[in-house]
Amino acid sequence: MKVFTRWFGFRFAPDSIPAHLRRDPLAVVSSLIIMIMILSAIFAPLLTSRAAEGLGEPNPSEKLAPPSAAHIFGADHLGRDLYARVLFGGRTALGMGFLIVFGAVLIGAPLGAIAGYFGGWLDEVIMRVTDVALAFPPLLLAIAIASALGPNLTNAAIAIALTWWPWYTRIVRAQALALRERPFIEAAHVIGVGNFTIIARHILPNVLSPVIVQATLDLGSAILTAAALSFLGLGVQPPTPDWGQMVSTGRIYFPQRWWYVTFPGTAIFIATMAFNLLGDSVQDANK
Amino acid sequence: MLIYLLRRLLLAILVIVSVSVVTFFVARVIPSDPAALYAGQRPTSDQIAAARERLELDQPLYNQYFRFVRDILKGDLGTSYKTKHAILADIKTFLPATLELVIASTLMAIIIGIPVGVLAGAKHGGWLDQTTRILSIAGVSFPTFWLALVLQLFFFGTLHRLFPLSSRISNNVALFNSFPAVTGFYLIDTLLAGNFIAWRDAVWHIILPTLTLATYPISLTLRMTRAAMVETLSEKYITAARAQGLPERDILFRYALKNAIVPTLTVLGLSFAYSLTGAFLVEVIFSWPGLGKYVTDAIFNVDFPVIVAVTLIVTLFFVSINLFVDIIQAFLDPRVVLR
Amino acid sequence: GKTAAPATQQAVTEAPTAVPAQPAVLTIAYANTFPDIDPSTSFSNDGAVTANIYETLTRYNAPGSKDVLSPQLATSWKASPDGLVWTFHLRDGVKFHDGVPFNSAAVKFSIERTKTLNGGAAWIWGSVNNIETPDDYTVIFRLDYAAPLDLIASSGFAAWMISPSVKDKDGAWFNAGHDAGTGPYMIESYAPGARIILTKFDKYWGGWKAGQFDKVVLEVVEDITVRQQKIESGEADWTLQLPTENLASIGKKPDVKVLINPAFETMVGLFNNKKPPLDNQKVREALSYTFPYDTFIQTSMSGYATQAHGTIPAGMYGSDPSLFQYGLDPDKAKSLLAEAGYPDGGFELTMTYATGDSVEQQAGELWKAELAKLGITLNLQPMAWEAQWDLAKGDPVNAQDIFVMYWWPTYTTPYDFLFNMFHTEETPLFNLGYYFNANFDKLIDDANTLSGSDKAKAETMFQNAAKILVEDAASLFIFDQSSIHIIRSDLKGYVDNPAYSHVVFAYELSR
Amino acid sequence: MSLLEVRDLSISFSTSHGLFRAVNGVNLTIERGEIFGLVGETGCGKTVTGLALMGLISSTGRVTASRLSLDGLNLLSTRNWQNVRGRRISMIFQDPAACLNPTFTIGQQLSHVIRYHFHLDSAATHHRAVELLNDVGLSDAAHTLRTYPHQLSGGMQQRVMIALALASGAELLIADEPTTALDVTIQSQILRLLKSLRDKHTLTIILITHDLGVVAHTCDRVAVLYAGSVAETSSTVDLFRNPKHPYTQGLLGAMPRHGTRGKPLLAIEGSLPSGINPSVGCPFAARCPLVMKICRTDNPTLTPTENAHAIACHLY
Amino acid sequence: MALLEVRSLVKHYPVRVGLFSRRQAKAVDDVNLTVNPGETIGIVGESGSGKTTLARCILRMIEPTSGEVIFDGVDLLKLGQSSLRTKRRELAVVYQNPYLSLSPRLAVRDLVSEPLVTHTSLRGDALNDRVVENLEAVGLSADYLNKRSRQLSGGQAQRVAIARALVLRPKLIVLDEPTSALDVSVQAQVLNLLVKLRTELGFTYLFISHNLDVVQHLADRIAVMYLGKVVEVGTTDQVFSQATHPYTMALLAATPEPHPDRKASLVTVQGSVPSLTAPPTGCHYHPRCQWAVERCRHEMPALRLDEDRRAVRCHFPREYFQASKKFE
Numbered sequence A: 001m002k003v004f005t006r007w008f009g010f011r012f013a014p015d016s017i018p019a020h021l022r023r024d025p026l027a028v029v030s031s032l033i034i035m036i037m038i039l040s041a042i043f044a045p046l047l048t049s050r051a052a053e054g055l056g057e058p059n060p061s062e063k064l065a066p067p068s069a070a071h072i073f074g075a076d077h078l079g080r081d082l083y084a085r086v087l088f089g090g091r092t093a094l095g096m097g098f099l100i101v102f103g104a105v106l107i108g109a110p111l112g113a114i115a116g117y118f119g120g121w122l123d124e125v126i127m128r129v130t131d132v133a134l135a136f137p138p139l140l141l142a143i144a145i146a147s148a149l150g151p152n153l154t155n156a157a158i159a160i161a162l163t164w165w166p167w168y169t170r171i172v173r174a175q176a177l178a179l180r181e182r183p184f185i186e187a188a189h190v191i192g193v194g195n196f197t198i199i200a201r202h203i204l205p206n207v208l209s210p211v212i213v214q215a216t217l218d219l220g221s222a223i224l225t226a227a228a229l230s231f232l233g234l235g236v237q238p239p240t241p242d243w244g245q246m247v248s249t250g251r252i253y254f255p256q257r258w259w260y261v262t263f264p265g266t267a268i269f270i271a272t273m274a275f276n277l278l279g280d281s282v283q284d285a286n287k
Numbered sequence B: 001m002l003i004y005l006l007r008r009l010l011l012a013i014l015v016i017v018s019v020s021v022v023t024f025f026v027a028r029v030i031p032s033d034p035a036a037l038y039a040g041q042r043p044t045s046d047q048i049a050a051a052r053e054r055l056e057l058d059q060p061l062y063n064q065y066f067r068f069v070r071d072i073l074k075g076d077l078g079t080s081y082k083t084k085h086a087i088l089a090d091i092k093t094f095l096p097a098t099l100e101l102v103i104a105s106t107l108m109a110i111i112i113g114i115p116v117g118v119l120a121g122a123k124h125g126g127w128l129d130q131t132t133r134i135l136s137i138a139g140v141s142f143p144t145f146w147l148a149l150v151l152q153l154f155f156f157g158t159l160h161r162l163f164p165l166s167s168r169i170s171n172n173v174a175l176f177n178s179f180p181a182v183t184g185f186y187l188i189d190t191l192l193a194g195n196f197i198a199w200r201d202a203v204w205h206i207i208l209p210t211l212t213l214a215t216y217p218i219s220l221t222l223r224m225t226r227a228a229m230v231e232t233l234s235e236k237y238i239t240a241a242r243a244q245g246l247p248e249r250d251i252l253f254r255y256a257l258k259n260a261i262v263p264t265l266t267v268l269g270l271s272f273a274y275s276l277t278g279a280f281l282v283e284v285i286f287s288w289p290g291l292g293k294y295v296t297d298a299i300f301n302v303d304f305p306v307i308v309a310v311t312l313i314v315t316l317f318f319v320s321i322n323l324f325v326d327i328i329q330a331f332l333d334p335r336v337v338l339r
Numbered sequence C: 001g002k003t004a005a006p007a008t009q010q011a012v013t014e015a016p017t018a019v020p021a022q023p024a025v026l027t028i029a030y031a032n033t034f035p036d037i038d039p040s041t042s043f044s045n046d047g048a049v050t051a052n053i054y055e056t057l058t059r060y061n062a063p064g065s066k067d068v069l070s071p072q073l074a075t076s077w078k079a080s081p082d083g084l085v086w087t088f089h090l091r092d093g094v095k096f097h098d099g100v101p102f103n104s105a106a107v108k109f110s111i112e113r114t115k116t117l118n119g120g121a122a123w124i125w126g127s128v129n130n131i132e133t134p135d136d137y138t139v140i141f142r143l144d145y146a147a148p149l150d151l152i153a154s155s156g157f158a159a160w161m162i163s164p165s166v167k168d169k170d171g172a173w174f175n176a177g178h179d180a181g182t183g184p185y186m187i188e189s190y191a192p193g194a195r196i197i198l199t200k201f202d203k204y205w206g207g208w209k210a211g212q213f214d215k216v217v218l219e220v221v222e223d224i225t226v227r228q229q230k231i232e233s234g235e236a237d238w239t240l241q242l243p244t245e246n247l248a249s250i251g252k253k254p255d256v257k258v259l260i261n262p263a264f265e266t267m268v269g270l271f272n273n274k275k276p277p278l279d280n281q282k283v284r285e286a287l288s289y290t291f292p293y294d295t296f297i298q299t300s301m302s303g304y305a306t307q308a309h310g311t312i313p314a315g316m317y318g319s320d321p322s323l324f325q326y327g328l329d330p331d332k333a334k335s336l337l338a339e340a341g342y343p344d345g346g347f348e349l350t351m352t353y354a355t356g357d358s359v360e361q362q363a364g365e366l367w368k369a370e371l372a373k374l375g376i377t378l379n380l381q382p383m384a385w386e387a388q389w390d391l392a393k394g395d396p397v398n399a400q401d402i403f404v405m406y407w408w409p410t411y412t413t414p415y416d417f418l419f420n421m422f423h424t425e426e427t428p429l430f431n432l433g434y435y436f437n438a439n440f441d442k443l444i445d446d447a448n449t450l451s452g453s454d455k456a457k458a459e460t461m462f463q464n465a466a467k468i469l470v471e472d473a474a475s476l477f478i479f480d481q482s483s484i485h486i487i488r489s490d491l492k493g494y495v496d497n498p499a500y501s502h503v504v505f506a507y508e509l510s511r
Numbered sequence D: 001m002s003l004l005e006v007r008d009l010s011i012s013f014s015t016s017h018g019l020f021r022a023v024n025g026v027n028l029t030i031e032r033g034e035i036f037g038l039v040g041e042t043g044c045g046k047t048v049t050g051l052a053l054m055g056l057i058s059s060t061g062r063v064t065a066s067r068l069s070l071d072g073l074n075l076l077s078t079r080n081w082q083n084v085r086g087r088r089i090s091m092i093f094q095d096p097a098a099c100l101n102p103t104f105t106i107g108q109q110l111s112h113v114i115r116y117h118f119h120l121d122s123a124a125t126h127h128r129a130v131e132l133l134n135d136v137g138l139s140d141a142a143h144t145l146r147t148y149p150h151q152l153s154g155g156m157q158q159r160v161m162i163a164l165a166l167a168s169g170a171e172l173l174i175a176d177e178p179t180t181a182l183d184v185t186i187q188s189q190i191l192r193l194l195k196s197l198r199d200k201h202t203l204t205i206i207l208i209t210h211d212l213g214v215v216a217h218t219c220d221r222v223a224v225l226y227a228g229s230v231a232e233t234s235s236t237v238d239l240f241r242n243p244k245h246p247y248t249q250g251l252l253g254a255m256p257r258h259g260t261r262g263k264p265l266l267a268i269e270g271s272l273p274s275g276i277n278p279s280v281g282c283p284f285a286a287r288c289p290l291v292m293k294i295c296r297t298d299n300p301t302l303t304p305t306e307n308a309h310a311i312a313c314h315l316y
Numbered sequence E: 001m002a003l004l005e006v007r008s009l010v011k012h013y014p015v016r017v018g019l020f021s022r023r024q025a026k027a028v029d030d031v032n033l034t035v036n037p038g039e040t041i042g043i044v045g046e047s048g049s050g051k052t053t054l055a056r057c058i059l060r061m062i063e064p065t066s067g068e069v070i071f072d073g074v075d076l077l078k079l080g081q082s083s084l085r086t087k088r089r090e091l092a093v094v095y096q097n098p099y100l101s102l103s104p105r106l107a108v109r110d111l112v113s114e115p116l117v118t119h120t121s122l123r124g125d126a127l128n129d130r131v132v133e134n135l136e137a138v139g140l141s142a143d144y145l146n147k148r149s150r151q152l153s154g155g156q157a158q159r160v161a162i163a164r165a166l167v168l169r170p171k172l173i174v175l176d177e178p179t180s181a182l183d184v185s186v187q188a189q190v191l192n193l194l195v196k197l198r199t200e201l202g203f204t205y206l207f208i209s210h211n212l213d214v215v216q217h218l219a220d221r222i223a224v225m226y227l228g229k230v231v232e233v234g235t236t237d238q239v240f241s242q243a244t245h246p247y248t249m250a251l252l253a254a255t256p257e258p259h260p261d262r263k264a265s266l267v268t269v270q271g272s273v274p275s276l277t278a279p280p281t282g283c284h285y286h287p288r289c290q291w292a293v294e295r296c297r298h299e300m301p302a303l304r305l306d307e308d309r310r311a312v313r314c315h316f317p318r319e320y321f322q323a324s325k326k327f328e
């Protein structure tokens, strides 16, 4: 469902995106947050003394312990330290996010390039397929795919990627279509450069930047959608730590044991927000 | 215009047919035994066999598909394997509930998102733009389920039962102020019955779920409108209109908005169609008996006929809304038709 | 606006005053919808609805009662010694809601309709070959094989008596909110997925006393937090499935009572007896010693459950409180594993459980940690129930190693547990641990035949059969579910009856 | 009194790379009823000068001047541009297709403007619209009113733009490269139209262009802009007969024309100086064939010579 | 022998008009053209007259509807894809806007070396040397090798485009309005460069422009196009001093010379270019021609070749030549 941000139009980037971003305080802040999240996901074991709990080892005696010095975020229903869980959950969230977006780009972008560049019946076929793919309610489709394939991390990522690729096809196709008409492509043709060299040298580098913009925006949505799937029990499976899964389990303890949903919920929010902010800035810069 | 419409209609039909084929066949590929499901919670072997025969599952797939299409054309969406309900009847119950919610949130998105987006876009970089930028990005970053919980806690807990937490009307109204279900939209049915107590109750119940559901489309509409406005306002015809001395209000809400509204409408239409099933988290949390919950349950139960039927209905909405938006677009922008 | 809010709220709460004499309303908050309220095919928590609208011939009594069964629409019944012919005498003067009198023809119609539709729990009548109606108030059943028809007739599913006037009506008619019962209540309105409102049937044969409820609201409140809010605020009189962690504090409130009773429901982890290494009894025994029963029950159930004594749940006919229980004993497990040739574990097991079932999931998580200590890797695989079942029914060699599920009886007999989960079958339907033992099969079949005539002897035989399963470590016997219901303290006459799980018989209640 | 007087007009934009000086101390005096040409190459500040006169410089820009007066009205202290735009000054642009709102018919756009400025009823508005279209040479006015911009040819679009600019009753029309996007044959039609409007309606026109040919045939007086300042200004005849500034000479020499075949053109080597860190001295110094020492240190001021001819060059 | 011979070239674009009908836009309609080695032929005409379409057909960037394009003895239109690719090394093109015709993400080095990499086995230092050599030929130094087109001024970028076109020493260079996007001062630089390269390397140019002044500066012969058809062909001097087609005369008259003394010509053109999909009957120019008579409305004049190899598509060329003389 979180797919609409991709409707903003794209133009060719006149200036370097990083330079623009440096001047946007929100972009700086969000990049910092993302860096911190990535680093803390990578170095999670070093940031907590309860790494085992973070990875899933139960500690029943501490069940639902409220936040305290020992558990700054409190403990979950199996007594695991929520701080450690949230920390390790970042690995899953970021991993899922990248996997989904990467998967969607991998399927969508080449199809879009082919459709846009070659045009004709190939374009027609590919675009009708994406029309159909878009007509499916995305979350419904993701749920169906995830429940058909069996719930786990990769399947959830595949399920979501399978509902997202058409957007990349559209973006890349629109770009390729516009590029195809550009004089520099015609110039390459006149020189006698072959089709695939043209795609590789002249089309792809120019398509990349809108795709990167879109991907940045989508990372936030990917994390959110993955969380929604996990919330339904179709995402990452316990004891693997996952924010959506934590909120889903913690929900029944709300509001008396507020900490259980609050910390992972906030983590999802912050991660999504950071990527969305960055994506938004990148998009602005790209205009 | 006519040929344009015909072409769009044809494409829409193509999409619907393809979706029906794909869902139908994919549903069959999901590893599960529909006969066992049909036979009930703890069926015996012969109940399963009987079910298989009854459902003609032993027939070739394409036969099953044609039978399915024939039934649909007769207005029969089939029967749920799990509950044995007539799906059409179920949808008549659940679709209006969801529609009521989704329409309410879409209206909110239009009423709040578009004007604020226009103003933010008009002074882009200004304080309104900066504030709404952060707010609307936050709005699309909230996990729905979390937002719902926070709203529940805030409005019910902190603000002491300002709004009810679940269901479409309260038990008291159902018991003592009931009204006939005509359209299935409670806000309308209560009015039709002239029952204002029930109407107020229904309004009161729809507020929290609508708020939860609307956060995303409001933010999205705002961002889209703003982006389109920024883009449109940089068009030369806007400078030209200013040079002609037209007042700013006219320029924003007449000249620019008409050109900037199309992407917003497209997105709003999509969001509307996707919310029909995508609202289910809200529906679960607010015990709102809607389509999303209905089909999600069906998915968990691998209840094919329901999945297929709902997918078709939603697709129907999807293509009709798209068609509608396209027509509006053609109406707003005379250049479109010629393409 | 802020000012408008209280006004409207008030209007809503004031609404009842518009009605002259305020009727007594019982509000029951369920966690799930009522999928099917056709009395012939209903086989889910919709029993909560049907039980107030329809009646059975006999009624299974709550544990602790003098008799196992008491009369309902039948006043007395008798089985032939071979258990093949059963005679029921019917109550006189009973009328269906539609005015049609209840008689033997109605019984014959009801059971035959159920058998014909062959949905839900219709198979409970599988033994019935022929139904005779010698007179209006006598019904004779002729069976193909011996079966405890008195127990069957008390079933909460598929045993309801239905007015013959609905012979052309199908499930859709019922599910549109119609009924055809003899019970104390009738459907007033039905908003699928939201609520069913019942109103009292004035001509109910049992008569009405002051204080009984005029209306019953069966509300669907899926959100656990909201259910808790509702029972605490008095918006609901009865509810279930609240977080067990909260029960202690809820129970302390004066307005609310937490009722904890045994439920005839048990959780098992079926070992795949056909697939190495679980085909080895020693391994199965070893695993039985690795499950953290107490921790699990304390952690996941907050102590509101008891470790199972074999497969027959505590408190039920056939249960045996003295039956051996495995406990968490890693040393013993280690030595058993060594005997079996796995001194350091070194194998992987896959456990499937139903997606979204957090209790099953926690069982897996806790067990996984214990098994890891013995060098055994437990892969947790949540699956849609249907898919999980399909996987188990396929080739046992490819099936999951451990299939965690709950079992409860359709009608209350130990045979239901023993037969379904452990009796040899050509193509197993629920014996998904592929446990095959000819002696065991014979023992329970004989006990079943005998149970119509000699309940006491049959019970011993059932207990012996249950013991065989424990000795063979046929399955992991985890816990017996408690039935936990939360009611308002001012509700009078409420008795929990595990034979009709989660059913509230509103007729018995008053405020 | 002159219609428009501009003294020391400077326009700068804050950009990501620093302050960009688009216009540096431009002086212009425009008499009532004349067609005044503003010529110069890309980026020399023609358009922004025009926009500044209407208060249309975007928020990142800053306009300063010592005097900016329109018929006695001090534009520098104007709060309400609404009374200036359209009513006093109108502007048309290079690309008529992009300057007409694609989603409204010509009639709608015209009547918006007429109604806003004159508060006429709809019949009178319609009448006025038809009249305007006839004035700009669109004979089938009734039909044109009902069409959308994209249904018109480029020349017709530019005529409509002119009608729109006149609709509000302005006395000064700033025409920013009104013919650059059009074919020569259409260009000559439009230029003819502008001249006739000047004659018939006593319109004053500032014609912005980069084409000296257009200036030669249309304008009464002209200013040559280079890098944001006026290099030379005089009557048109004088400028072409007797170009003084080396830049003007260069421009004229760079134009291919009948008889240049086979001879090299006089190309001005190099390119425009950057507006961000302008060097001291004459902005043209780096490209000037006649550069002197003083040119690199001192920026020449616009100095009047005979015949109302003024040159900003140390040579004079 | 002619280097390039275009025979009866036709290009129709299908265009959807109105509800159900499709029409053909005759963008290039029966064009014949000869280009001799070493000569520069200029093509002028208003926007939409089919100049670019003609060029693209010659380069076979689009498939013409019919006709022949004999280049260097072979009909390009009959070549298969691979032989066409080989043949392309002999053809090159320079477009109007260098920023649009140069890949924005590629450095000058890659841009100029692309033709070499495609058609020769030159790599490494040899390749680099060749690139530098050609850059110097267009007046750019090796400093520019690593710049991207955006970092160049318009004149510099157009020089890169020209370097790219000439690096393989093609037999024919098509220049499609190579200076229209440039300022006069920069245009002069580029025109001078083109002249210099032509003298030094003996290129043949097909030079397209809508600006008569620019064309006459460069071209030996000029073809004037109107609505997809060539209406007049002649040497530059012939066309300029003795235009025979009313349209050519109108073009000449409308082209403003930077001289205030030249009085506006009395030859004027009314109206605008008619639609290609519904061209006027008879002579396409008749609705705008001040001398049109009944015959012009019905009969399309043929392209007549006269004694000194001039061609004109007009029923009464001489008469108007006389008439225009009178007006000077």
Ligand SMILES: Nc1ncnc2c1ncn2[C@@H]1O[C@H](COP(=O)(O)OP(=O)(O)OP(=O)(O)O)[C@@H](O)[C@H]1O
Binding pocket: D013, D014, D015, D020, D022, D040, D041, D042, D043, D044, D045, D046, D047, D048, D049, D058, D060, D061, D210, D275
């Ligand atoms: N809003 C702005 N922000 C930053 N720089 C600007 C802005 N508007 C114009 N400029 C710069 O000011 C300079 C002058 O611009 P202007 O549009 O007046 O040039 P011009 O003379 O009209 O050129 P052209 O012939 O290309 O139209 C240019 O270098 C341009 O890039």
Ligand SMILES: Nc1ncnc2c1ncn2[C@@H]1O[C@H](COP(=O)(O)OP(=O)(O)OP(=O)(O)O)[C@@H](O)[C@H]1O
Binding pocket: E013, E014, E015, E025, E027, E045, E046, E047, E048, E049, E050, E051, E052, E053, E054, E210, E276
């Ligand atoms: N792909 C196309 N499909 C349909 N019509 C086209 C296409 N390309 C060009 N045309 C039409 O063909 C005609 C000739 O176009 P062309 O680009 O050749 O003109 P031109 O003489 O180069 O004009 P300009 O001076 O504007 O570059 C125009 O009317 C144009 O609209």
Ligand SMILES: [Mg+2]
Binding pocket: D046, D047, D048, D176
């Ligand atoms: Mg300009």
Ligand SMILES: [Mg+2]
Binding pocket: E051, E052, E053, E176
């Ligand atoms: Mg062209």
